[in-house]
Amino acid sequence: MGMKIEDLTVTFRNKVTAVNHADLEIPKGVFGLLGENGAGKTTLMRVLTTVLSPTSGRVTLDGILYTEKNYEKIRRKIGYLPQEIDLYPGLSVQECLEYMGDLSCIPRQVCKERISYYLEKTNLSEQRRKKMKQLSGGMKRRVGLIQALLNDPEFLIVDEPTTGLDPEERIRIRNLLVDFSEGRTVLFSTHVVEDLAATCNQLAVMKHGKFLYAGNMKELLEQARGHVWICKTKEGGTVRELEKKYHVSSKQYTGEELQMKLISETQPQVECSPCEATLEDAYIYIANKER
Numbered sequence: 001m002g003m004k005i006e007d008l009t010v011t012f013r014n015k016v017t018a019v020n021h022a023d024l025e026i027p028k029g030v031f032g033l034l035g036e037n038g039a040g041k042t043t044l045m046r047v048l049t050t051v052l053s054p055t056s057g058r059v060t061l062d063g064i065l066y067t068e069k070n071y072e073k074i075r076r077k078i079g080y081l082p083q084e085i086d087l088y089p090g091l092s093v094q095e096c097l098e099y100m101g102d103l104s105c106i107p108r109q110v111c112k113e114r115i116s117y118y119l120e121k122t123n124l125s126e127q128r129r130k131k132m133k134q135l136s137g138g139m140k141r142r143v144g145l146i147q148a149l150l151n152d153p154e155f156l157i158v159d160e161p162t163t164g165l166d167p168e169e170r171i172r173i174r175n176l177l178v179d180f181s182e183g184r185t186v187l188f189s190t191h192v193v194e195d196l197a198a199t200c201n202q203l204a205v206m207k208h209g210k211f212l213y214a215g216n217m218k219e220l221l222e223q224a225r226g227h228v229w230i231c232k233t234k235e236g237g238t239v240r241e242l243e244k245k246y247h248v249s250s251k252q253y254t255g256e257e258l259q260m261k262l263i264s265e266t267q268p269q270v271e272c273s274p275c276e277a278t279l280e281d282a283y284i285y286i287a288n289k290e291r
């Protein structure tokens, strides 16, 4: 059944509408969430984790309606890694995770087994006795992820889980999320497009509190087909003109020439050839398409 969001709106006291009549269904598996800064992703995730009550609209998880009365039941099904998390600096990694487990009422022995399992999976076993304040940013992030996994959630929500991780650790965490998603749902919000390309086949693109796209990754790439172009030039004036007219998704010197990838609804008025869209190109195309 998964998560169903219907006509959801969140307006803050300062009159900012962060989520604006949004509809979305999130199926099982890893589901990507992409969107520019301020698009409303964190606000949406705060609603889904019951931290914030929406202004209007309806959300259900496995058919359970989001109401104050059901929040406790819903929380037991959810794990959440927020964008910013600063866990008890004076506690060791082990103590901190055990304490988080106690707060979620997870039986002690089960909790200890899960902590050992995920410390191993996140390559943190050797850090278990270190104080939280002694960890690097990337290590703290991984401990944050473990606390989200401790209650074995059916629905895991992770906001930028790979921030600050080196390439090897990033891949490790991505793979962990994919393994974890078997039979469950992982909502993976990130600005790192290649992390989504490597983990999910369903995603949504958010802008100004609405979903511009929700569905299959292949179909998103398909929509961008025919709107991505490569052009090469040596002229500084041409570069500036192209940058004014089109979205430039990459720039690279090849010898003396500058190779630019342009995103455009129609063929740019310059010598250029069409090329395959990457997920990043498709995101730029969808996010800036005139509506």
Ligand SMILES: Nc1ncnc2c1ncn2[C@@H]1O[C@H](COP(=O)(O)OP(=O)(O)OP(=O)(O)O)[C@@H](O)[C@H]1O
Residues within 6 Å of the ligand: 012, 013, 014, 016, 017, 018, 035, 036, 037, 038, 039, 040, 041, 042, 043, 044, 083
């Ligand atoms: N507590 C709040 N009170 C007032 N406005 C808020 C509050 N939280 C967020 N906003 C505003 O709501 C909009 C959406 O913010 P949100 O944090 O949900 O975006 P985001 O997509 O998560 O952005 P980012 O990618 O930068 O994390 C922004 O305009 C933001 O300034």
